[in-house]
Amino acid sequence: MPTLFDSHRLGELTLPNRVVMAPMTRVRAAAGGLATPSMAAYYAQRATAGLIVSEGVQPSLIGQSNPGTPGLHTDEQVASWRPVTAAVHTNGGRIFAQLMHGGRVSHPDTTGMQPVGPSAVAAAGDVFTPSGPRPAPVPRALETSEVPEHARSYAEAARRAIDAGFDGVELHGANGYLISQFLSSNANLRTDRYGGSVTNRIRFAVEAVSGVVDAVGAARTGIRLSPGAGFWGVEETDVPELYSALLAELARLEIAYVHFEATADDDVLIALRRAWPGALIMNPVLPMGPKQTDRAEADRWLGLGADLISFGRAFIANPDLVERLRVGVPLAPVDEATYYQGGDDGYLTYSTYQYAA
Template structure:
């Protein structure tokens, strides 16, 4: 028996660029470390994403635009033919199940290690990650990254554009540029990790320049209606110290106004903050908001529904949820009907590979069949 909630704007259809979405709930990108050692997506990933095809949109986990951008073991790439072919199996499976997908493009910058990629990480400045990092041989001390030269910056921008074209070739409807959570683009924006004195450092206009150039290049490659940007204002994960958060993001939005990406994805969005309201006023396109829920511990009983509805009421257009989708392949049905949620199992199961804690979470239909077998 379930309690049927009242109707909600969450479940009304909408559009994103050229895409028609059946509702406003998006599956956020979730790193799951199921690619092979060469960054090629594996068949189990097609099963996992197809199980969650009822999401209004799936944003597939971060994929690296080049080899040096790899963060951790098991991270997929989108910079060679084998990776494109692996992702095509995933997008084919999701389309067959009625879903739609974007791919997140993520360059780790200093969040990387030679033991994982075989390459020395690069970053805006030679400032190391102030913590250990996971590698195939366990956690190791971070290394001092190489400072990107101007030629290196230009080639990295080009790699993002090529990766976007590869993603479209692999069957994705578009891409999300990852400018959040302490990875390369975020490192450029933050005072603590960007000590440059050239045109890509110094004042806010310099520190946002790399992000703007990446988004512009990706939009030019595949069309702005196929492009989103993810940001996490004030987030200190991966040792990030922005320094002037309140100035960075309004300036970034103004600099991207003419490029016109399809959406801005705001991580851990809090509608009660002045910055959220300023971002909503300053962003002319679709605003996707990820509620400020706990990243660990039990899921809220409503899966984040009330938080999402509040964000919609304050001006968001789409709501992304992460861990709730991880544990509930049929999350949309559960939220529509008020059915109880599966809880996320041991968090380490998120990253160890294999089916356990990945493709074996039961749906409501699975649970009903199991109950029938017990009753028989």
């Protein structure tokens, strides 16, 4: 069985270890969705990860979910990301941009536009806005003729990501955002070619991934998925069939990896692992759940067939996480109050492990 510290070939990259920094929203972007010098420092501090996947980056203005998040849909945004990717590469790291279209998980106060989705069904709960949490609005259902435009937005952002110096991109197909909404059996009530049957509900995801592959190449393309997760009120009533069908289509595209979250039972996830012939990144714990990924869970999933293991919250407070895992020293606790507050506190203020003299 491989260890976390063995190298791995992923697409055209050779990763020095199998530790992946998972994408995590930190809402530290400047006005206009621009990346900042603090973001460059933050990611560079964590460049010992085998691979970094950035926070969710909106591929269009209407795709923005939360205020304070960065984009990849303007020339200014591309230019702002170049110092970030350069800092990571200077420190010996590799970084993919996660492309995240929020779909219905957005608000006019954030974007100035009514959110869009597969159907006019609001997300469950409150969404973040510049003035605080507000009830999720009812989105405008996309016309059939509009859907390909939103699928193409991922490809357009992927081209910009490569221009900005990223090594590749990960489509955010998880956690109740736009791709996940199309996969859903309750957020997607369409009766056209994008709704109803499993074949139709996976169509948007496949078109989005296909466009990215055409734009930047399969070796630079991954996707994150959360089978059966239920975030933002999204339901999937046929998880094994749905995701087996999706993985079969993605396998034909020969993308670099699929990134699973542990949002279904082990038996479902193991069956999907067996159905997927390519590289698998596994996030072994429920996102924002009570547990954080530790060495034991990482080793368990390497034994179950994962190729790489992603760590989320542990990377916030431990910029030297790879080394801490390697030598077995304690992990620093994270201050949850600073997750989304902005500024450098709780962002750049965590240090590497201090050994006793």
